[in-house]
Amino acid sequence: MSKAVATTATTIKLTxxxxxxxxxxxxxxxxGAQTFQATWKLHKWDEYRGIVTAQQAGEKTDEDLMEDLVRLDGLKDxxxxxxxAHCDELxxxxxxxxxxxxxxxxxxxxAQEGRNQAAAKN
Known part of the structure; x- marks a missing residue:
């Protein structure tokens, strides 16, 4: 005898x-030692791995990562x-x-890995 199990589709969102x-x-x-802050767009795991793989393969440059930069704060002339103030020239x-x-x-x-040096989440 088999039992039918009812399941419901649930979307789980962790953050x-x-x-x-x-x-x-x-x-x-x-x-000497200085610090400024960078605010970055976050990627889901599959996107992140794809970007890292592409960078390791030479298909993406450091400048390509800058597309995810939202802003820089804490830099002085x-x-x-x-x-x-944040701008492209900065x-x-x-x-x-x-x-x-x-x-x-x-x-x-x-930022992508949420390391403990994170200053704040938006």
């Missing part, structure tokens, strides 16, 4: 976060010491400074 802000620590050769400038570029790129991975 509604679509972006995450992480600290980007770097070392300025003149000013080196001459005026005033906070710089992203380009950060990507052109060798000691800031790698930490910024690594923060994309940290």
């Amino acid at each position: 509604s976060a679509v972006t995450i802000t992480v600290d980007v620590p770097y070392t300025d050769p003149i000013q 080196s001459e005026t010491k005033e906070q710089i 992203v380009d400038a950060a990507m052109s400074v060798t000691f800031m570029r790698r930490p910024l790129i690594l923060s994309w991975f940290a």
Whole structure:
């Protein structure tokens, strides 16, 4: 004798976060240890793995990851010491400074993996 089991389709949603802000620590050769924040768009697992695989295969560059950057915060002009509002020129400038570029790129991975350096979720 077999029993019929009724099942219902349920959609489970574990998080509604679509972006995450992480600290980007770097070392300025003149000013020493510094930190700014990067807010990144989050990807679902399959998308994330696809991007990582494409980057490892040389099909995506660091600049391609910048498409997921929502904003940068906490960077100051080196001459005026005033906070710089997020803009494309700020992203380009950060990507052109060798000691800031790698930490910024690594923060994309940290954000996607929700590492404990995350400053806030939106």
